[in-house]
């Protein structure tokens with residue numbers, strides 16, 4: 001299954017991914033973006049988040 005992953009060393013916490021796809025991306029108590037554990041991911045939303053991420057740090061993992 002395809003799953004989005006975030007390179008946290010590059011993420012600047014801008015929150016754009018959360019705005020685009022709040023069911024997938026959220027910020028945890030430590031201020032890091034996390035990916036929800038879902039059965040399947042809304043591909044179009046995640047692709048939009050990938051396109052908008054200013055740090056290019058979201059990608060799909062097979």
Ligand code: SF4
Nearest residue numbers: 011012014015017053
């Ligand atoms: S859009 Fe990219 S840089 Fe911004 S919070 Fe999400 S993963 Fe981090």
